[in-house]
Amino acid sequence: MKIEAYHLALETIFVFTYTVLWFKDLFKKTEIVPLWQNPDFYFITGNVLYFAGCIFLFLFIDVIYKSSGLISKYWILALFLGAVMRIMMIIGLLKATKKYN
Incomplete structure (x- = not known):
């Protein structure tokens, strides 16, 4: 589990880096588009x-398990955030496939 957490930390760095680059590129444009109409925003x-939400949980899962022995209540957070991520991706996909006139 701990090795997977290190991979997640690397992925988190990539996600935050590209998020900052996306916002920087978005603010450079002269055209103002509401974010909720942009499918990229949902992804x-x-x-x-x-x-x-999950980076600290996955990095400290070994400590949490050794101190309390119960990780099931902490995994609910990961499951909830995973569901939120998937819902946001479905919304982004629906926005991306919408036909514009």
């Missing part, structure tokens, strides 16, 4: 919420 928000 990025879902990933940021998941990775920001």
Whole structure:
């Protein structure tokens, strides 16, 4: 579990880096588009919420298990954030496939 946490930390760094680059590129444009109409926003928000919420849980899962022995109540957080991420991706996919006139 701990080795997977290190991979998640690397993924989190990539997600945050590309999120900052996406926002930087978004603010450079002169055209103002509401974020809730942009499908990329839903993909990025879902990933940021998941990775920001789960990084500490996965990095400290060994400590949590050794101190309390129960990790099931902590995994509920990971499951909830995973569901939020998937819902945001579905919304982004639906926004991306919507036909515009």
